[in-house]
Amino acid sequence: MTMIGSGNVAWHFSKMFKSVGIExxxxxxxxxxxxxxxxxxxxxxxxxxxxxxxxxxxxxxLAVNDDSIEIVSNQIRTxxxxxxxxxxxxxxxxxxxxxxxxWSIQSLRKNQETDYSKIPFLIESNTENDAAAIENVIxxxxxxxxxxxxxxxxxxxxxxxxxxxFVNHLxxxxxxxLTEAKxxxxxxxxxxxEETRKVHSFEPKEIQTGPAARGDQKTIESxxxxxxxxxxxxxxxxxxxxxxxxxxxx
Amino acid sequence: MTMIGSGNVAWHFSKMFKSVGIExxxxxxxxxxxxxxxxxxxxxxxxxxxxxxxxxxxxxxLAVNDDSIEIVSNQIRTxxxxxxxxxxxxxxxxxxxxxxxxWSIQSLRKNQETDYSKIPFLIESNTENDAAAIENVIxxxxxxxxxxxxxxxxxxxxxxxxxxxFVNHLxxxxxxxLTEAKxxxxxxxxxxxEETRKVHSFEPKEIQTGPAARGDQKTIESxxxxxxxxxxxxxxxxxxxxxxxxxxxx
Numbered sequence: 001m002t003m004i005g006s007g008n009v010a011w012h013f014s015k016m017f018k019s020v021g022i023e024x025x026x027x028x029x030x031x032x033x034x035x036x037x038x039x040x041x042x043x044x045x046x047x048x049x050x051x052x053x054x055x056x057x058x059x060x061x062l063a064v065n066d067d068s069i070e071i072v073s074n075q076i077r078t079x080x081x082x083x084x085x086x087x088x089x090x091x092x093x094x095x096x097x098x099x100x101x102x103w104s105i106q107s108l109r110k111n112q113e114t115d116y117s118k119i120p121f122l123i124e125s126n127t128e129n130d131a132a133a134i135e136n137v138i139x140x141x142x143x144x145x146x147x148x149x150x151x152x153x154x155x156x157x158x159x160x161x162x163x164x165x166f167v168n169h170l171x172x173x174x175x176x177x178l179t180e181a182k183x184x185x186x187x188x189x190x191x192x193x194e195e196t197r198k199v200h201s202f203e204p205k206e207i208q209t210g211p212a213a214r215g216d217q218k219t220i221e222s223x224x225x226x227x228x229x230x231x232x233x234x235x236x237x238x239x240x241x242x243x244x245x246x247x248x249x250x
Numbered sequence: 251m252t253m254i255g256s257g258n259v260a261w262h263f264s265k266m267f268k269s270v271g272i273e274x275x276x277x278x279x280x281x282x283x284x285x286x287x288x289x290x291x292x293x294x295x296x297x298x299x300x301x302x303x304x305x306x307x308x309x310x311x312l313a314v315n316d317d318s319i320e321i322v323s324n325q326i327r328t329x330x331x332x333x334x335x336x337x338x339x340x341x342x343x344x345x346x347x348x349x350x351x352x353w354s355i356q357s358l359r360k361n362q363e364t365d366y367s368k369i370p371f372l373i374e375s376n377t378e379n380d381a382a383a384i385e386n387v388i389x390x391x392x393x394x395x396x397x398x399x400x401x402x403x404x405x406x407x408x409x410x411x412x413x414x415x416f417v418n419h420l421x422x423x424x425x426x427x428l429t430e431a432k433x434x435x436x437x438x439x440x441x442x443x444e445e446t447r448k449v450h451s452f453e454p455k456e457i458q459t460g461p462a463a464r465g466d467q468k469t470i471e472s473x474x475x476x477x478x479x480x481x482x483x484x485x486x487x488x489x490x491x492x493x494x495x496x497x498x499x500x
Contacts, residue, residue: 066468088469106440107459120437144437151476152431158473159424159431164441165460166489167417172454172496174409181402181409187370187394189450190356191414196446200439204422209357210415218316219338223408226401231492238485239416246422 002053002080003027003044004072005063006034009085012108013063014042016116020140025054030068050075061085061102062094069093081130087157090150091124100125100134103153105160120144122153173232205246212243252303252330253277253294254322255313256284259335262358263313264292266366270390275304280318300325311335311352312344319343331380337407340400341374350375350384353403355410370394372403423482455496462493 001022003014006029014024028047029035039046047053053060053076062072062084069084073094076082083100084093091101101124108114121138123145125131131147138145148156171192175185198207211219220240227233251272253264256279264274278297279285289296297303303310303326312322312334319334323344326332333350334343341351351374358364371388373395375381381397388395398406421442425435448457461469470490477483 088472105437106444118440120440122433146433146437148431148433152433154472154476155427155431156433156437158476159427160438160441161460161473162420162427162486163424163438164445165458165462165493167420167442168445168449168454168458168460169489169493169496170412170417170420171449172458173492174413175454177405177409177412181398181405183372183396183398183402183406185449185453187355187396187406188410188413190368190370191410192417192446192449194356195414195418196442199418199421199435199442203435204418204425208415208418208422210411210418212415222338222404223411226404226408231488235485235488235492236412238481238488239419242423242481242485243415243419246419 001025001059001061002047002057003038003042003061003063004050005029005061006031006038007063008108008110009104010061010063011038011110012104012114012116013061013085013102014038016141017061017137018042019116020137022059022137025057028053030064051077053078053080059083070095073099081125081133083125083134087122087160088154090154091126092150098125098127098130100130101150101153102134102138103157105156116141117143120146122146122148122156124148124150124153173235208243208247210243212240213247215244215248251275251309251311252297252307253288253292253311253313254300255279255311256281256288257313258358258360259354260311260313261288261360262354262364262366263311263335263352264288266391267311267387268292269366270387272309272387275307278303280314301327303328303330309333320345323349331375331383333375333384337372337410338404340404341376342400348375348377348380350380351400351403352384352388353407355406366391367393370396372396372398372406374398374400374403423485458493458497460493462490463497465494465498 003010024042024044026045026047027035027039036046058080060080060082064072066086066089069089070093081098082094082096083102085102087103103122105120119142121142123134178185253260253274274292274294276295276297277285277289286296308330310330310332314322316336316339319339320343331348332344332346333352337353353372354369356369369392371392373384428435
């Protein structure tokens with residue numbers, strides 16, 4: 001196979017593929033230094049230009065940023081299967097005849113030991129044959145592989161952003177409030193741990209607690225009274241309303 | 251001491267106090283059946299009426315709901331220290347001469363084994379003497395005891411609601427999206443676990459990632475495009491804007 005890219009995803013996907021016996025023939029990247037480094041690590045050829053892609057390669061992986069997928073795809077003239085690795089870009093960004101997507105839900109960081117077997121992967125192809133071929137390979141890496149359309153993948157990506165990036169920002173907001181009360185964020189770690197423990201066994205909706213879930217308007221008003229920032233007030237109001245609606249059908 | 255209440259907090263606070271050698275003389279509750287049950291478990295007297303509180307008691311704990319604190323407090327004629335256990339109610343809800351608050355940040359459930367030593371407690375009193383007395387007792391139970399004003403406690407309570415109840419609702423929203431994509435919520439557990447692991451070592455703001463943090467407006471627009479519900483669109487927009495502002499000073 002051929003790896004296009006030399007960043008975090010390229011690094012981990014190369015290791016992953018190699019670990020299941022797939023030979024990486026060549027590495028190309030806009031960043032020549034990183035490409036040379038990665039190709040050396042993989043014992044692969046450093047590919048100077050995209051039009052020199054080997055005829056022997058049967059899979060070309062585009063581990064490039066979303067904006068580059070279309071441009072790079074257009075430069076690749078090949079009968080091999082071309083896949084990108086984005087959570088949000090449609091498969092249609094690829095102009096090649098045989099195309100696909102391999103997206104790992106967990107974000108990957110270079111030089112960080114990662115247990116790939118527990119990472120869920122969403123995969124896609126424009127033909128059933130290639131979808132099955134991708135599935136066969138990724139199933140050797142991970143126990144959780146799902147064939148999904150681009151739209152389904154985008155929804156899963158949105159879900160991941162909400163459950164990860166937005167949750168992290170809520171922790172930031174909590175920390176701001178605790179700092180105002182001259183308290184360390186660490187006092188919230190026990191309830192954060194408990195919540196994480198619970199969602200392993202229960203549906204989030206089933207274990208919803210708090211003022212909004214029990215319709216405790218007095219507490220909601222007390223909270224709104226001490227929030228100074230208008231945007232935060234609005235976030236508080238919207239999330240509380242949504243919880244109320246879900247739990248009281250108001 | 252005297253325990254007023256027979257719910258989750260009354261149950262755990264009784265066990266907690268007993269475990270550090272404080273004798274529970276009597277239990278009173280609106281719910282007579284539960285009060286009798288708890289008093290039996292504690293080997294304490296069941297107290298029929300609030301005006302029969304023993305002269306021997308030196309601490310009266312109101313583990314009642316927020317709306318009842320004022321009413322119950324008004325019925326107690328005593329020189330003993332009266333404390334409530336609410337995260338949101340001001341100490342001023344108590345009309346007694348000697349008053350205080352003991353709030354455990356973690357929510358407690360009856361009949362559930364709990365390691366109190368790791369639960370953070372916020373405490374308060376109207377005199378330094380009684381604050382020190384409460385601190386002495388609670389320090390025997392937990393390693394994390396903070397003397398805080400009612401306003402600071404309300405801010406910490408708001409922080410806990412955001413980090414716990416709101417986070418749980420974000421998980422609910424993620425699950426809704428995954429269900430639309432015919433995917434199980436469990437595929438998000440690895441990133442949820444990783445986030446929880448990270449906030450043990452880093453400040454939430456330091457580890458913020460995602461489209462909003464990197465100013466990736468294209469991905470933000472793709473997400474907004476697939477969100478149908480206007481309220482959810484607004485939640486998405488407000489949280490993304492707040493992350494952008496925090497990370498780009500826009």
